[in-house]
Amino acid sequence: MAMEISSVLQGGYNHPTSRTWQSQRQLTKSMLMYPIFITDEPDARVEIASLPGQCRWGVNRLKEFLGPLVQMGLKSVILFGVPVHCNKDERGTPADDPEGPVIQAILKLRSLWPDLYIATDVCLCEYTSHGHCGLLNEDGTIDQVPSVARLAEVAVNYAKAGAHCVAPSDMMDGRIRAIKLGLIDAGLANKCLLMAYSAKFASSLYGPFRDAAGSAPSFGNRKCYQLPPGAKGLARRAIIRDVNEGADVIMVKPAMPYLDVIQDAAELAPNHPLACYQVSGEFAMVVAGAEKGVYDLKTMAFESVEGMLRAGCTLILTYFTPQFLEWLEA
Ligand SMILES: NCc1[nH]cc(CCC(=O)O)c1CC(=O)O
């Protein structure tokens, strides 16, 4: 007996080329944003044990580090400052030190590659004595008003130095609005994009990053500002809030365990580009599984981002960026 016509699917994907037509979205080089760690030792190149293949770089080494990647089609980076020699204090003063790693790196990268898109992570945890992402009250809780004012100040200073994008990852209430108003006041709102880490969850997957950036909190945890992993409704509200507060791009972080949230964001913010962050622990997990022989690294790396694209992402922050640039050459 003949098969029902509606049962026959395989003819639609029996060839490598027809298979590519079945994806909603193909990964392209311009969808990749590479997270990089900049230290305040200008000549440093220090390997990060928990993030295989990633290093902390001094500004004098950026040319040798990124030159080959720019050659291969790297379009954008996001900078994380890792100050080693600064004095961390209650308000994260070193964050926007003009001589500090982030501002120095912005200036350097702008002069090396005028077309490279430079995003900056905006947070205080790498620069505060207590390692929290905002300023604290005496009792250790977040002091919202000065936190948001300080984050806006840092973001504006990165934009003034030439960052094309500021991306607050702190999760303080009201910071998107404050940063947007700060950019408007400084006459920079038309020159700098605001990417909101809108649905950033209190995840176990940030360990290698905190290692790399020296940003683990000295007491407590981040559960009063980062979202609870099961909180779908709260994530939806945070996305809507950040759209209303002036975000230009919405981000979901981490990515792999939160594909439903990415899909929610695509529905709630259909007129915005949508980013997701394949964070340090996801990267380490994928690499570790490959080393254990669980799967082939390249196949799994592609599968992981294909899920993100399918869920609705148009921009992916990933430590696999150098490998993808190579893999996409073929
Ligand atoms: N606010 C700091 C920050 N910005 C980006 C990440 C995580 C990135 C990664 O794990 O790759 C973190 C860690 C955290 O919130 O503790």
Ligand SMILES: [Zn+2]
């Ligand atoms: Zn932080």
Ligand SMILES: [Zn+2]
């Ligand atoms: Zn951050």
